Amino acid sequence: MPLVRALADPPGTAALDGAGWTALITIARAEQLLGSLAYRLEGRPMPGAAAAILADARRSAEQQQVQALWEAEMARRALAPLGVPVVLLKGTAFAAAKLPPSIGRSIGDLDILVPRESLDAVEAALIAAGWKWVKDDAYTLHYYKQWMHELPPLIHRERDRMIDVHHTILPLTARPTPDAAALIADSVALESGLRILSPADIIVHAAVHLFADGDLAGGLRNLWDIDRLLRSSDAHAGFWSALAARAERHGVTAAVAHAARQANALYATPIPREWMKWSPFDAWSRRRLLARDGWGRARRPVTRLAFYARSHWLRMPPAMLARHLWIKARDRRG
């Protein structure tokens, strides 16, 4: 796939013609990786039209980071009086700590992690500061509070930006149970007072988010995050064993190992020899990750549907899943 090739091997883009560049740019946009690609290829010889499009993408990513960090600051101000630790997750965390994945990364919602016992106070403080529920029907609120690892999404009335408030990194119904208290206890404070996860937990979270939770839509970007994080940590002595220990503590060894193998396969991320134990699932999930054509269309509907079903299966025991789908279907009809 041209996007994965270009990210892993920037000099290879020298061979692209106009149609090849158009396809690459379209796929990168669809996978939310155009900004990352733009920095990856910065300064390389390329046609003027491509250079202009990538320069726009770099400016746009920079502006998105300004907005994302401002949104984090707004949340910090709203929550500061509570005195609870507020841990930034995903894109905003990368940007706030200037970690390697933040270079050119698009950032959507603000994701934060807070202690579960503070959830009610956090929710009240955010609502008092101008956030409101996106969906406020009784089933949605009940469903999230009872079973999910986050509050239902909140959106700010004036700034129109969403915040996801997590209290752990996997749904409560999922089979592994990460140690949420350890995530917060070992988090690292930034200058602003906001926090980020420990280096190993950041990678654990990215891997869990990709392979133990969702349906792999937009997975190439998550995997690119993982590649950047692994490469920047690889040189630290004892990093890989610390990562393995951390993954085991959270009960997500398989997801973390799979993420490392897949990053190695697609982005040539250096990983230790003993981490390269292929499983049949690898080929299947790669098929899903690469299901995008040069027009930006999602391909392989059967594979995508299978992963969509898998994402629900991972989240819920069968009886609960049946009940959930029944209620959603009923609501859609009514």
Added chain:
Amino acid sequence: MHSFTVRIGPVGFRVGSAWPRPVAALEAIYAGYPGPRDGIADFTVRLEPERPWRRFVRPSVAIRGDFILPDAVPMALRHGFLAAEMGMNLQMALGQRRFLLLHASAVERDGRVLLMTGESGAGKSTLAALLGERGWRLMGDEFALVDPVSGLIHAFPRAVSLKNAAIAMLRAEASEDRFGPELDGTPKGTLRHLRPRADAVARMDEPAAPALLLFPRYGHDRAIRPMGEAEIFVRLTQASTNYVALGEAGHAALARLVKTVPTRAIDYPDSAAALAIVDMLWAEQAR
């Protein structure tokens, strides 16, 4: 996938369609336009069946592409060309980051630009099309592109979208071969598209400085009203689809426009009156 590429001003488009008809209509109306620079499109639009079987059964065109509106209503295949036009506009509105985008028409004379902005139905499109046949260079009827670095206006001369009574008005001015098919029963009534004059297309790479900004309003007694800077600024932020996304650069570009370009709100009962006001203000105000 039937494919069409075109460059409109500085922006290259690639349109893919599951059906041949919309592509044939695009090829006809954009005859004489160049392809994207270096063969690389800035934006991709896809016209696809809303569901796989809707390619054949009661064909229904969904507008997809790099940037989409999730709740956009699919259109009938006979309006497929309109879907392509809307798709291209949508990419600009949601994805353009090189220029500050103003929902405005732009015409040029003697190297200076007249901008007209206002809500749908204010007449900016019709007036620009008329001026474009009467000695002005049409730079665009829908979007004016403000260069945040130079402050110049870049042309975006796509096919002019004429609605209802404006169609007959322009048929009296322009030759039949420049018109697209008549599209009736659209959400905006009857539509026809008009290709700008060949010289407007040939000169689309020439930007020019803005010299006069008008807020026209159709269907009122003739009136000309000066506007305060604050009102102009706020109304232009509403007329821009990417002002927020551009951040500080967008703010600086808009502030410069407001501070340097003379601006009037004009009310007019018919296009003859509007054209007379434009002539008068252009002679008085444009600098």
